[in-house]
Amino acid sequence: MYRCLKCKSLITEFIEGKVMCPHCGYRILIKLRPEVVKRVQAR
């Protein structure tokens, strides 16, 4: 998941080969980690 630096919108999908904001066309994106940390106990 990425966030656009310009319009701050979240981007989850890209057009293939094009890394840019689909909303404003800005090319600088921040890579985000998923904020929800899942803890799964194995037993």
Ligand SMILES: [Zn+2]
């Ligand atoms: Zn944008």
